[in-house]
Amino acid sequence: MTATDPALTALAQGWCALSLLHGRIEARVERALQAQHGLSVREYGLLDVLSRQHNGEGGHLQMKQVADAVVLSQSATTRLVTRLEDRGLLSRYLCPTDRRGIYTNVTDAGLELLEAARPTNDAALREALDEAAKNPELAPLVHTLSSLNVPV
Numbered sequence: 001m002t003a004t005d006p007a008l009t010a011l012a013q014g015w016c017a018l019s020l021l022h023g024r025i026e027a028r029v030e031r032a033l034q035a036q037h038g039l040s041v042r043e044y045g046l047l048d049v050l051s052r053q054h055n056g057e058g059g060h061l062q063m064k065q066v067a068d069a070v071v072l073s074q075s076a077t078t079r080l081v082t083r084l085e086d087r088g089l090l091s092r093y094l095c096p097t098d099r100r101g102i103y104t105n106v107t108d109a110g111l112e113l114l115e116a117a118r119p120t121n122d123a124a125l126r127e128a129l130d131e132a133a134k135n136p137e138l139a140p141l142v143h144t145l146s147s148l149n150v151p152v
Helices: 006-037 041-051 061-068 076-087 107-134 140-146
Strands: 091-096 104-106
Touching: 006 041, 006 107, 006 140, 041 061, 041 076, 041 091, 041 104, 041 107, 061 076, 061 104, 061 107, 076 091, 104 107
Parallel strands: none
Antiparallel strands: 091 104
């Protein structure tokens, strides 16, 4: 492929549209979560991911798995966990079978904040997608997301 190859151009245009859609959604959700709950999108995402863990053997995520789930580097994830831990929303503890492993749990206060913020997140997401659907460049992506039968 060359820089003027039509397939490359279409791919690049698709990537730009996807990036634009993501940016608009993230900005809308960020403003709503910050204004109403004092949470960033990343903080909300981390609380959400960690709240889905379950207790028991094999039910915890290693920090690398958490970093992958929230799409951050391990060091950025550690800083994020520390910030939320300082706010009393998360707690960390050593793995009982592997003292090198550190697990993170959402505290009751973190779960309460997450549950309060979930409708705000969902409404902002829906608003962002509805707005994007009006843009001819973004409408096909919104349609594709809607056709995945994944609740948004």
